Every structure is written in C-alpha cells, then in structure tokens.
Amino acid sequence: MEVKICGLTRVEQAVAIARMGVTAVGIICVPSSPRYVAPAQQQELNHALADYPVWRVGVFAQSPIPEVIEIARTSGFNALQLHGEESPADCQYVREALPQVFLIKAMRVRDAGSLAAIAAYAPWVDRILLDAYDPQHLGGTGLAWDWQMLADQTPSLRWWLAGGVTPENCGAAVAQTQPDGIDVSSGVEVAPGVKDLPRVEQLLQRIQGH
Numbered sequence: 001m002e003v004k005i006c007g008l009t010r011v012e013q014a015v016a017i018a019r020m021g022v023t024a025v026g027i028i029c030v031p032s033s034p035r036y037v038a039p040a041q042q043q044e045l046n047h048a049l050a051d052y053p054v055w056r057v058g059v060f061a062q063s064p065i066p067e068v069i070e071i072a073r074t075s076g077f078n079a080l081q082l083h084g085e086e087s088p089a090d091c092q093y094v095r096e097a098l099p100q101v102f103l104i105k106a107m108r109v110r111d112a113g114s115l116a117a118i119a120a121y122a123p124w125v126d127r128i129l130l131d132a133y134d135p136q137h138l139g140g141t142g143l144a145w146d147w148q149m150l151a152d153q154t155p156s157l158r159w160w161l162a163g164g165v166t167p168e169n170c171g172a173a174v175a176q177t178q179p180d181g182i183d184v185s186s187g188v189e190v191a192p193g194v195k196d197l198p199r200v201e202q203l204l205q206r207i208q209g210h
C-alpha cells in the first residue's frame, strides 16, 4: 500500500515522516491554503528530503501550467499533484515538459461523472487521486466522499484514496475501496501544516499488510 502524507511545512517533521518509510510527502504550493509553503521553504524542504527514497510532491491547483513547471524545476520537486480543474491536455503538457517527474492528478469527486472523467487522464499521469468535493475549499478539508460510488465504476489506472482518511478509519476505508494508496493530511494534524507524528506512526501501523 502506497502512503502519501500531505501538507508538510516543517523540515524536521518532513524528515521524520520520510524516515518512517512513506511513499510520498506533499508540500502545498496553493497560496490560499493554510498549509501553503513559499518557494524558499519549498526549496529547503526538497533539499532536506533529497537523500530519502520518497516522492516530494508539489501540490498545485488552478496555477498556470508554465508556472507549475517553472516552480517544479526551481524548487526541486520530483513529483507534482494537480488538484484543480486541470485538463488532460494540461497533464500531457506537464508530462512532456517534465518526463521524469511523477505526476498525480487529483479529482474532486462530486458524482459519477467525476469518475467517468478519469479515463482521459490515463495516458499522461502516474496516479489518480480521488478527494472529496467542497465548494469552498480546494483540499485538506477532512471530508470524505461517498465511496459507494466505486461500486459502479472503478478507476482504470492506479489510484489513491484521499479525503477524510484518519488512523481510525483507514483500515475500513482500504478494505471497502481497495485503492493502490492513501493520501492523508488533516487526519494526522494538530493544526494546519503541523503534523502529529504519533498519529502518522499509528496510521502506518494500521495500514501495514494491506
């Protein structure tokens, strides 16, 4: 089971979580987020994590794609997550500009149509991430979506479950939805951007074996 812990802002916490053996850590590059990390700190986090076998994911939403590409290069991300309304053509553009970068497209699930849209991204991305839709916020809401929707259609490429995943519900979430990975932010926090390291360890223990 792949695990991404998202919304890291502090170098010491990012290194501690990388040492726990997670697959990916997320750094929020969305200025409106309470977990936003400015470019200088993005570079510091990437530098501190460079020795660990972990995807260092820059999370963007609604930014112009050339800007995303420029920041990915200057900040040193080896993975990107597009969490807004980016199109398959946007993902193709990123893939062709940065072929070595691991690319995740987040879909905010509103209805069956959200799941039907996944197939068009398959040629261009490495993972699809399914998060809850909230009209006010782009992500990091702690809200779960209706996993029952997967009963009718399952994603055609490797995918991660996001949205309201916690150490308490991760076992049931994984058993019900059978994702390739999970992505967790507010469920392991004491405050936005400040992680609760014992809760991250608890989550990893509970997910072991899945």
Ligand SMILES: O=C(O)c1ccccc1N[C@@H]1O[C@H](COP(=O)(O)O)[C@@H](O)[C@H]1O
Binding pocket: 006, 007, 026, 028, 030, 033, 034, 035, 059, 060, 061, 083, 106, 129, 131, 138, 139, 140, 141, 142, 143, 162, 163, 164, 165, 183, 184, 185, 186, 187
């Ligand atoms: O965390 C944020 O502030 C954020 C802002 C803008 C886009 C995405 C964001 N986070 C993503 O939200 C999901 C789920 O978060 P949670 O576990 O429900 O709190 C996760 O994919 C983060 O990458």
